[in-house]
Amino acid sequence: MSQASVLMWFRRDLRASDNAALNAALRSGASVHCVFVFDRRILASLPPDDKRLVFIHAALAELQQTLRDAGGELLWRDGDPVREIPALARELGCASVYANRDYEPYARQRDADVAAQLTANLGQLQLHKDTVIFEQDQLLTGQGKPYTVYTPYMKRWRQSFHPALAAEASTALRGALAAPAGTRPLPTLTELGFGEATLDGLRVQTGRSGALALLDDFRRRITHYKTLRDFPAVKGVSYLSAHLRFGTLSVREAVRAALAEPSEGAECWLNELIWREFYQQLLWHFPAVAGESFKPEYRGLPFPNDAALFEAWSQGCTGYPLVDAAMRQLNHSGYMHNRLRMIAASFLVKDLLVDWRWGEAYFAQKLLDFDLAANNGGWQWAASTGCDAQPYFRIFNPVTQSEKFDSKGLFIRRYVPELAALDDKAIHAPWLAKTLPPGFVLGRDYPAPIVDHAVQRAAALRLFARD
Numbered sequence: 001m002s003q004a005s006v007l008m009w010f011r012r013d014l015r016a017s018d019n020a021a022l023n024a025a026l027r028s029g030a031s032v033h034c035v036f037v038f039d040r041r042i043l044a045s046l047p048p049d050d051k052r053l054v055f056i057h058a059a060l061a062e063l064q065q066t067l068r069d070a071g072g073e074l075l076w077r078d079g080d081p082v083r084e085i086p087a088l089a090r091e092l093g094c095a096s097v098y099a100n101r102d103y104e105p106y107a108r109q110r111d112a113d114v115a116a117q118l119t120a121n122l123g124q125l126q127l128h129k130d131t132v133i134f135e136q137d138q139l140l141t142g143q144g145k146p147y148t149v150y151t152p153y154m155k156r157w158r159q160s161f162h163p164a165l166a167a168e169a170s171t172a173l174r175g176a177l178a179a180p181a182g183t184r185p186l187p188t189l190t191e192l193g194f195g196e197a198t199l200d201g202l203r204v205q206t207g208r209s210g211a212l213a214l215l216d217d218f219r220r221r222i223t224h225y226k227t228l229r230d231f232p233a234v235k236g237v238s239y240l241s242a243h244l245r246f247g248t249l250s251v252r253e254a255v256r257a258a259l260a261e262p263s264e265g266a267e268c269w270l271n272e273l274i275w276r277e278f279y280q281q282l283l284w285h286f287p288a289v290a291g292e293s294f295k296p297e298y299r300g301l302p303f304p305n306d307a308a309l310f311e312a313w314s315q316g317c318t319g320y321p322l323v324d325a326a327m328r329q330l331n332h333s334g335y336m337h338n339r340l341r342m343i344a345a346s347f348l349v350k351d352l353l354v355d356w357r358w359g360e361a362y363f364a365q366k367l368l369d370f371d372l373a374a375n376n377g378g379w380q381w382a383a384s385t386g387c388d389a390q391p392y393f394r395i396f397n398p399v400t401q402s403e404k405f406d407s408k409g410l411f412i413r414r415y416v417p418e419l420a421a422l423d424d425k426a427i428h429a430p431w432l433a434k435t436l437p438p439g440f441v442l443g444r445d446y447p448a449p450i451v452d453h454a455v456q457r458a459a460a461l462r463l464f465a466r467d
Helices: 020-027 051-069 081-092 105-120 150-160 207-219 222-228 241-246 251-259 264-285 307-314 321-333 338-351 356-366 372-383 398-405 410-415 453-465
Strands: 005-010 031-039 074-079 096-100 124-128
Touching (some): 005 020, 005 081, 020 096, 031 081, 051 074, 051 207, 051 241, 074 081, 081 105, 096 105, 105 124, 207 251, 251 264, 321 356, 321 410, 338 453, 356 372
Parallel strands (some): 005 031, 005 096, 031 074, 096 124
16 A cells, blocks of 8 residues: 655665665655755764765755756755654655665664654654665574674675675656655755865765766776775775765665676675675674774773874874875875775874774764774774784784885875985885985974884784783
8 A cells, every 4th residue: 555655864875776765665656755864963073174074965966956857856954863854754744754774873773763753653764775785684604693704704695695686776766756845955064064175186076976987987997906906006996985885876786896797806896895794784783893892802902092193193294104195195085095094003003002993083084985884893903803803913014015005105205295206215114215315304304203113013912912
């Protein structure tokens, strides 16, 4: 039996095609209203120049135009969704609200509160799987427990996958959307209380059109992904992480693209998509990891947490060129190459002996593609505190990593221009150079190393071994 009217609530799924919840709403036979809520409980924690708002705003503008072209409208509200969604559903006479499931602790509580409010008013919240291929308890070990090691999870994921799970979830919009009673432009970032930040320097296009353009570009390069993905000066990665995070690209589209290309590169990228789901299911089963180490034995590590060292790291002034280039890229653009995320994280925890949660919080503030599950999982991997993490005694050497993955210093020269005149050997460790360019003074023109890696490595081993 169809309903007269339903409400589609967009969150981290800012597209009108291949959207599971929207597809279900359209297939209900009801007239579909669409809404996005500027969630004040989330916005309150963001800095005034947050780049994510620029990305989201552009995606919403494109989504709104798509819905208008199909005879509908993207409504918007500014406030607490727990109040705004039930109030709008009552105002529009919607018996059901459709949305895609979010696995983060805040989102789970928010949705439970919205569902309770809707039930009290004879409505219901219908949640759908959209951001992952497998969710919640769909993949468990033979003992019925969550996976805590990636490789068995990856193998089970692949064994359980069938093409129907990545099939497109789309129904025609025209004729199914509720005709708008009126149109209202989206609020500007200034009206929302934010500055007009830009995405200058960021190698990403916004909105659904940007996602499709980047996916099309990556399809032409995916065969080389495995060999090029670790080199930050090379165009080797997909640059799709923000689009997957905010749902301007569906995970099904990403998986279909990987499966369409029989190459080592495509296989490698599919494994990265599976890593993403591995961390999502971990956060679902173990929400406490959002605030503490997964491994109990590392929950009370006495990190010195030198604030001055953390500040030098966050500003890209450690004296280790590749680490500094990585942090400056992040601060400038809101993006950091994945290999560099591992190097920067390892350096903060194992060289500077700063609690991984400090770095995780900094990345959460700066990354355009910030995703709690992936960010937390990556930091705990680097810090050796998470499941299936890097062993604590395996510590990245920032100089050898630099020599291996930016051998000619191209990436360093872009983000640390004061080192541009150094030769390809000296640029990785200026303090070890026998000669430096005329007029260049280490400690004046570029910082001397703030710590000695060998000394700090030994200190990290003692810290983690509790000696």
